[in-house]
Amino acid sequence: MNSSLIEIKDFTMRFGSTTVIDKLSFDVKRGETFGLLGSNGSGKTTTIRALLGIYQPTSGSLTIDGAPYRVDGGVKLGYLPEERGLYKKESVIDVMVYFGQLKGLSRVEAHDWSLKYLRRVELEDKATTRLDKLSGGQQQKVQLGITIMNDPELLILDEPTKGFDPVNRRLLMTIIEEHQKAGATVIFVTHQMEEVERLCDRIILLKDGNARAYGTIKAVRKEFNGASLDDIFIKVYGQHQQEEIA
Amino acid sequence: MHNLGTVFRFEVVRTLKKKSFWIAALAFPIAISAIFAIIYLSNKTTDEAANNTKNQQFSLAVTDESGIIKPGVLKQFKATAVTDKQANIDNVTNGQLDAYFYYPKDLSKDRVEVYSKDVGLFNNGRYQGVSEAILQASIAGTVSPTTTAILKNEVKYNSVSYKDGQQYDGFKQLIAPGIFLVLFYILMAFFGNQMLTSTTEEKENRVIEMILTTIEARTLVIGKILSLIVLAGVQIVTILVPIVAAYLLFGSKLDLPNIDLTNIPLDGVRIGIGALIFVASFMLFTGLLVAIGAATPTAKEAGGFFGIVMTLIFGPLYAVTLFVSAPDSTLVRFLSLFPFTAPIPLMLRNAVGNLTPWETITGIVLLSVSAVIVLAIAVRLFRFGALEYSRRLSVREIFSRRT
Numbered sequence: 001m002n003s004s005l006i007e008i009k010d011f012t013m014r015f016g017s018t019t020v021i022d023k024l025s026f027d028v029k030r031g032e033t034f035g036l037l038g039s040n041g042s043g044k045t046t047t048i049r050a051l052l053g054i055y056q057p058t059s060g061s062l063t064i065d066g067a068p069y070r071v072d073g074g075v076k077l078g079y080l081p082e083e084r085g086l087y088k089k090e091s092v093i094d095v096m097v098y099f100g101q102l103k104g105l106s107r108v109e110a111h112d113w114s115l116k117y118l119r120r121v122e123l124e125d126k127a128t129t130r131l132d133k134l135s136g137g138q139q140q141k142v143q144l145g146i147t148i149m150n151d152p153e154l155l156i157l158d159e160p161t162k163g164f165d166p167v168n169r170r171l172l173m174t175i176i177e178e179h180q181k182a183g184a185t186v187i188f189v190t191h192q193m194e195e196v197e198r199l200c201d202r203i204i205l206l207k208d209g210n211a212r213a214y215g216t217i218k219a220v221r222k223e224f225n226g227a228s229l230d231d232i233f234i235k236v237y238g239q240h241q242q243e244e245i246a
Numbered sequence: 247m248h249n250l251g252t253v254f255r256f257e258v259v260r261t262l263k264k265k266s267f268w269i270a271a272l273a274f275p276i277a278i279s280a281i282f283a284i285i286y287l288s289n290k291t292t293d294e295a296a297n298n299t300k301n302q303q304f305s306l307a308v309t310d311e312s313g314i315i316k317p318g319v320l321k322q323f324k325a326t327a328v329t330d331k332q333a334n335i336d337n338v339t340n341g342q343l344d345a346y347f348y349y350p351k352d353l354s355k356d357r358v359e360v361y362s363k364d365v366g367l368f369n370n371g372r373y374q375g376v377s378e379a380i381l382q383a384s385i386a387g388t389v390s391p392t393t394t395a396i397l398k399n400e401v402k403y404n405s406v407s408y409k410d411g412q413q414y415d416g417f418k419q420l421i422a423p424g425i426f427l428v429l430f431y432i433l434m435a436f437f438g439n440q441m442l443t444s445t446t447e448e449k450e451n452r453v454i455e456m457i458l459t460t461i462e463a464r465t466l467v468i469g470k471i472l473s474l475i476v477l478a479g480v481q482i483v484t485i486l487v488p489i490v491a492a493y494l495l496f497g498s499k500l501d502l503p504n505i506d507l508t509n510i511p512l513d514g515v516r517i518g519i520g521a522l523i524f525v526a527s528f529m530l531f532t533g534l535l536v537a538i539g540a541a542t543p544t545a546k547e548a549g550g551f552f553g554i555v556m557t558l559i560f561g562p563l564y565a566v567t568l569f570v571s572a573p574d575s576t577l578v579r580f581l582s583l584f585p586f587t588a589p590i591p592l593m594l595r596n597a598v599g600n601l602t603p604w605e606t607i608t609g610i611v612l613l614s615v616s617a618v619i620v621l622a623i624a625v626r627l628f629r630f631g632a633l634e635y636s637r638r639l640s641v642r643e644i645f646s647r648r649t
Contacts, residue, residue, distance in 0.1 A: 052459045054629075071461050072248040079459045085452030090260055101252045102460040146456070 002066060005030045005075075005154060005185045006051065011060035013046055013209070020046050021209035023060065028202075033176070033186040035196040037229075038206035039237050044189045045082050047206075048158055052079065064154065076103070078152030078179075082159045082189070084143055088132035092123065092142055095131060096149065103150035110149070117145040121171065140168045148175055155179050158189040173199075193229040203229070205236060212236045249461045253469030254476075257444075261477050270436065271481045275488035282492055304344035307334045308380070311351040319383045323376065335361050347377045416599070421510050423520035424597035430524055430589055432485070433478045434531060434559055440477075441535035442552055443545040444470045445628055450544055463629040467540075467621075471532050519596050519606055526613035527589035531559060533620035534586075540627035562590045573600040583609055585616035 006028035013021040021043045028034045038044045049055045051062045053069045062068065064075050087095050093114055100110025118124045121141040123134075131139060140163070148155065155176070161169050176186055176199060188200055196203060196217075203220060205213040213220045213232060224232045261267050306325040308315065320327055328334050328346075337343035338361045345363065350356035358381075362373040386394065395401050407414045445467065448454045457466060534555060542548040562569075562581045569578055569591055582591040582605060592609045595601040601609075 049455070054455060054458050069459075071459065077459060079456065081455035083452045083455060087260075087447070087453060088451055089264075094256075094260065098252065098256045099456070099460065101256075102249050102457075 003029055006062075006064055006187075007066075008047070008051065008062045009060055011047065011050065011062055012058045013043070013050055013055065014058045019209060021050075021057075024206070024209065024211060025060075026204050026211060026214055028185060028187060030185055031183050032201040033180055033188060033199050035200035035203035036187055036189040036206070037191060037193075037196060037203055037233070039191055039233075042206040043209040044206055045158055046209075048081075048156055048187070048189060052077070052156070076150050076153045078147045078150065078155040078184075080143065080147040080157045080160050082162065086131050086139065086143060086146070089130060091128045091130055092118070092134070093127040096142065096146060099146045100149050105150060113149055114145065117149065121145065136163070137165045137168055140164055141171065144168070144172060144175060148179065151182075152179070152184060154185045154187070156187045156189070160188070160190070161192060161195065191233065193233055197229050205233065207236055247462075247465055247468070250465050250469050250472075253461065253466055254473050257470055257473035258476055261473070262480070267477070267481075268484075271484040274436075274485050278489055279492060282496065286496065306376070307337070307343055307346045308349070309334070309347070310349045312349045312353050314353070314384050315349060315380060316384045316387075319380055322383065323380055325380070338363060345373045345376070347373075347380070349377075349381070353381075415511065418509070419511050419513065419516075419599060420597045422512050423516040423593075426520040426524040427590065427593040427597060429482070430527055430593060431560075432482060433528060434556070436481055437474055437478050438531075438535060438556060439549070439552055441471075441474055441532050442539045442548050442555075444474065445536055445539045446542065446545040446548055458629070464625045467536060467625050467628055471529075471536065474532065475528075516596055516599065519601070519610070520593060522610050523589065523592045523596060523613065526610055526617050527593070529617035530585060530613055530620055531555065531589070533617055533624045537620060537624035537627050540624055558586045559589060562587050565591075566594065569594050570598055570600070579605070583612060585612050588613055 004027040008027065009025050011021055011024045012019065024043070024047065036044050036047065046055065047062075050057045051064065051069060053071075064073070064077075067073065069075070069077075087098075090098075093111070096114035096117075097107060097110040100113060101107060105113065115124065115127065118127055121144075123138060123141060126134060126138065131142065134142070147157075157172075157176070160172055164172060173195075176188075179186060180199075186199075188196065190196060200217060202216050203213070204211050205220070213223065213236070215223075217229065220232065221227060221229070224235065227235065303324065306323065307328045308320055308325045309328055309331055317327070325347075331348055334343060334346040338346050341363060343363075346361040348359040348361075350358065358377055360373050360377050362370065364370060365372070389397075407416070448457055448466075535552075538551045538555070539545075539548045542551070565577065565581065568575060569582075572578060573595060578591065578595075581587045582595060582601075588609055592601065592606075592613075596606070
């Protein structure tokens with residue numbers, strides 16, 4: 001079995017005349033936690049969307065377990081997109097069961113799993129409440145539950161802490177750690193460097209659709225003379241800003 | 247079509263749980279019931295008022311210069327024969343007399359004059375009715391009942407037409423294939439807006455990326471369309487059951503036409519053609535509405551296009567007489583074969599029976615091909631428009647993006 005779960009080779013993405021990603025190549029090993037880093041507009045989300053078949057790449061190949069991602073394919077995916085929401089006029093349990101079924105669980109399995117999760121995050125009494133009647137933080141908990149409800153082998157979290165309150169941030173970190181321990185592959189898309197340093201095995205730092213740093217955190221820091229990831233980020237993007245000013 | 251059943255079930259169940267669905271479904275039969283009730287009460291009140299008027303006694307004086315009015319008839323109506331016209335008009339004016347009728351010498355040229363005391367806007371007409379009844383009763387004995395019936399246009403007719411050696415009733419022939427036209431009208435009128443906004447919810451709620459990584463866009467769109475068809479069926483049943491029940495229970499009391507459903511001709515070919523046109527038309531406009539919804543960022547913005555689509559569908563109804571009287575005209579042919587205006591003309595002309603075989607085949611093929619193309623575009627739009635949360639896709643973008 002190939003040690004890489006995800007392989008991206010010469011991936012190029014253009015929107016009209018604008019090249020967003022230019023011949024990007026990297027891989028993500030099975031069972032590792034991988035940080036996909038970069039500032040807004042660097043191409044992180046575009047790469048994930050292309051990997052998951054939401055966008056079709058202009059050229060190059062993006063595979064999961066050796067093949068382009070298919071919704072009915074073999075890899076169990078948990079995806080928390082950057083732009084996220086739920087069917088707000090439906091009840092918590094109805095939406096969770098719906099997504100559970102879409103992810104391959106039976107109705108009973110999805111229902112039981114949902115109730116168990118809601119108990120865990122202290123929302124059991126809200127199971128039949130409409131989502132738009134929940135607080136923002138409660139909705140985030142439901143969203144997280146839906147992301148992990150099929151016990152994913154691959155967990156992709158795009159800016160997962162965006163908008164999260166401290167309670168949910170802690171919950172998210174716990175969930176990531178649980179999945180790490182269970183052997184899941186985790187892709188963490190973010191520009192929050194402290195979380196990356198704590199959680200990730202390897203990273204890639206994107207700027208203008210190109211890789212500016214790639215490897216284990218240790219190797220990347222060594223390449224930048226032992227600087228912290230924060231400093232590396234500032235250095236890479238600082239150069240860019242200085243170039244723009246010049 | 248992985249997960250099609252899940253999408254279908256979710257969409258159907260959640261819509262059936264909505265109060266707004268049942269309010270919309272029940273609003274029409276409730277409105278119809280209310281109209282029936284008003285008609286019934288109105289008829290009842292009018293009948294009662296007519297009976298009261300008929301039975302009411304009032305003082306009446308009559309001057310007859312025509313020589314037609316018979317004394318026996320005047321007696322029957324408890325009227326007094328008088329000669330002084332002005333004096334009796336004065337009596338009515340000052341309230342001493344309820345009514346005074348003046349029959350002129352030449353009834354074919356001059357008017358009968360009716361003077362009466364005011365008894366309300368709707369009851370004043372009764373005096374003219376009495377004056378007519380006096381005249382009719384006076385000549386009834388001088389002509390035969392047949393002549394009376396002819397002159398009063400009371401002769402009953404029984405028409406039988408033949409076509410291709412068979413008895414043919416054009417109106418009854420129209421009923422079975424015409425049902426598809428009614429069905430299409432109801433579906434579009436009641437469900438058009440829901441179709442239009444069916445795909446905007448995922449965008450407005452930012453749920454689209456999670457959806458597109460669990461099911462194919464095509465599966466979601468088809469699942470939604472199938473659910474809409476079933477929901478439309480539920481709504482039609484909800485509308486029809488009370489109407490049919492009201493007709494069966496109160497039809498006779500409402501003076502509604504007595505429709506004999508037992509001998510409606512069932513022309514299999516025309517019913518089959520009607521069904522094909524209906525299905526192709528429904529798919530075409532469902533695809534069109536879904537495509538518009540997919541290309542626009544919000545339900546509100548999508549709603550702006552609803553009027554345009556409804557005009558395309560129902561605009562041809564303004565030329566309805568043309569479809570019957572001039573089926574060979576260029577306008578009728580154009581409206582019948584241009585896919586976006588074709589449903590109503592094709593279904594109507596099929597029901598009437600003036601659709602030629604080549605128009606039938608061409609019309610169904612054009613509608614079906616258009617439906618497939620529009621549905622494919624709708625799925626494409628949904629995929630590419632899905633992530634455009636705040637702006638509308640341009641036509642150029644829709645067709646230039648790679649699949």
